[in-house]
Amino acid sequence: MDYKITDAGIIVSEDDLDLDETLDCGQAFRWRKIASDYECTYQGRFLNDDLVVSQVKKGEFLFHDISEADFLGKWKDYFDFDTDYSELKKSFSEDETLSRACSFAGGIRLLRQDSWECLISFIISQNNNIPRIKGIIDRLCGMYGGRFPEAGELSEETPDNLAPLRSGFRAKYICDAAAKTASGVTDLAGIAAMPIEEARTELKKISGVGPKVAECVLLFGMYRTEAFPVDVWIKRVLSEYYPGGFPEYLKENAGIAQQYLFHYIRNLPEK
DNA sequence: CGCCAGGACGCCC
DNA sequence: GGGCGTCATGGC
Numbered sequence: 318m319d320y321k322i323t324d325a326g327i328i329v330s331e332d333d334l335d336l337d338e339t340l341d342c343g344q345a346f347r348w349r350k351i352a353s354d355y356e357c358t359y360q361g362r363f364l365n366d367d368l369v370v371s372q373v374k375k376g377e378f379l380f381h382d383i384s385e386a387d388f389l390g391k392w393k394d395y396f397d398f399d400t401d402y403s404e405l406k407k408s409f410s411e412d413e414t415l416s417r418a419c420s421f422a423g424g425i426r427l428l429r430q431d432s433w434e435c436l437i438s439f440i441i442s443q444n445n446n447i448p449r450i451k452g453i454i455d456r457l458c459g460m461y462g463g464r465f466p467e468a469g470e471l472s473e474e475t476p477d478n479l480a481p482l483r484s485g486f487r488a489k490y491i492c493d494a495a496a497k498t499a500s501g502v503t504d505l506a507g508i509a510a511m512p513i514e515e516a517r518t519e520l521k522k523i524s525g526v527g528p529k530v531a532e533c534v535l536l537f538g539m540y541r542t543e544a545f546p547v548d549v550w551i552k553r554v555l556s557e558y559y560p561g562g563f564p565e566y567l568k569e570n571a572g573i574a575q576q577y578l579f580h581y582i583r584n585l586p587e588k
Numbered sequence: 589c590g591c592c593a594g595g596a597c598g599c600c601c
Numbered sequence: 602g603g604g605c606g607t608c609a610t611g612g613c
Contacts, residue, residue, distance in 0.1 A: 343594055439594075446593040449611060485609025490596085527596045548594040579594075 318398040320388065327380040327388045328373070333402035335424020336372055342580050344537050345428055346438055346451045347458070347465070363395050364431055365464055397426050397540075405570060412567065414558040415574055418581035425580060427542065427573050432505040433498060434465050435538025436523075439530045440490045453484045472499035490525025497523055509539040516541070536572040545571040554578045 319330045340348040340359050348361035356372035369381040380392060393399070406423060410416040437457075442450050458465055460481070472495040476488035484491065497503040503523060508516045513535065520531040528547075535544035545563070547555070555563065567574050 442593090443595040444593060444608080445595085445610080446612075449593080452611090483610060486596095486607090487609080525596065529595055533594070546594065549592090550594070583594095 318393075322385055323379075325379060326382050327385065327392075329378045329380060329398070330376055331378065331398065332376045333406070333424060334378065334396070334426060335422070336370065336378070338422045338424045338580060339396075339426045339428065342422075342425060342576065343447050344576065345430060346447070346454045362464065363391070364434075366391060368392060395429055397429055400426075402426060405573065408570075409567070409574055409577065412564055412574075414554070415567070415577060418577040421584070422577060422580045425576050427540070427576060428537065429540050430538050431465075432509060432534065432538035433468055435534050436494055436498070436505065436520075436526075437465075437471070437491055439533040439537070440494055440523075440525050441484055441487055442533070443487065443525070443527075443530060445487075453482050453487075456482045468495050468498035471495035487525065490523075493524040494526070505538075509541075513541060513543060536575075542570045542572045543568060545575055548579075550579055550582050551575060554582050 321328050336357050336359050337350075340361065341350065345361070348359045350357055351360045351369070352358040352371070355374065358369060358371040360367070360369045362368070366387070368383065371379045371381065373379045380388060383392065406419045409419050438450070438454060441453050445453075454465075457479075460466070461470065471491065474492060474495070476492055479488040479491060482488065494503070498505060503519070508519050511519065516535060516539075517528070517531050520526050520534055521528070526534075532544045532546040535541040536546060545551075563571065
């Protein structure tokens with residue numbers, strides 16, 4: 318990744334980035350495509366910072382109206398620009414299925430998101446579909462002026478108060494996660510630093526957090542690249558392409574591999 | 589109408 | 602410990 322400063326913002330040169338594949342692939346739910354003039358433009362927010370990012374030409378992206386300090390202090394990390402994805406994909410290409418997934422969607426990156434937002438987002442995701450997950454999170458943020466609520470704020474709510482979200486049976490889970498996080502019973506920063514098995518156990522103490530949601534929080538909210546969420550799509554990949562189990566040598570970055578496979582299987586033409 | 593969605597829980601055996 | 606019905610909601 319290289320970048321330069323302009324009047325319009327920061328111009329980033331990066332071949333291993335596709336905005337659709339990275340911002341609209343089910344790892345984050347608060348990015349919206351607002352234009353598609355050249356390639357595309359997304360608007361979204363991480364914690365309390367808004368960003369508009371556009372692809373201006375092949376391999377070049379404009380991070381609108383931000384300073385170099387904002388870019389270096391926040392967005393460079395969020396987009397995982399310090400990781401060399403071409404190197405990563407080189408190791409993935411030893412596996413035939415993964416190699417095909419990488420050529421299909423080579424612009425996926427693992428975003429380094431906020432653990433609290435991820436916890437709530439993936440509690441909402443259970444037995445749900447991506448458009449509806451986005452809608453529920455939209456309405457949640459709408460209750461707080463368009464930003465994602467802090468744990469302390471959300472812990473003031475009851476499942477009844479959350480009825481306008483239309484999150485169904487998940488409302489009581491949201492409240493439990495907020496209560497435990499706000500009170501310190503759940504310490505997300507502490508969990509992020511734990512050995513992964515211990516971290517899983519700790520996350521699953523929250524009502525509504527089972528194996529799949531815990532794994533998503535670890536991968537998407539704590540950058541634990543060995544975490545490997547298995548949903549119905551990945552189950553399909555595993556049974557069709559890895560009947561003998563997922564390759565051991567990919568374990569360290571299994572979660573990132575999983576992102577490529579998830580996108581690949583979901584977008585395969587109907588057989 | 590029934591089926592499914594980035595599942596987890598409670599109850600049963 | 603594994604199997605199964607249930608849990609809201611909305612798109613298809």
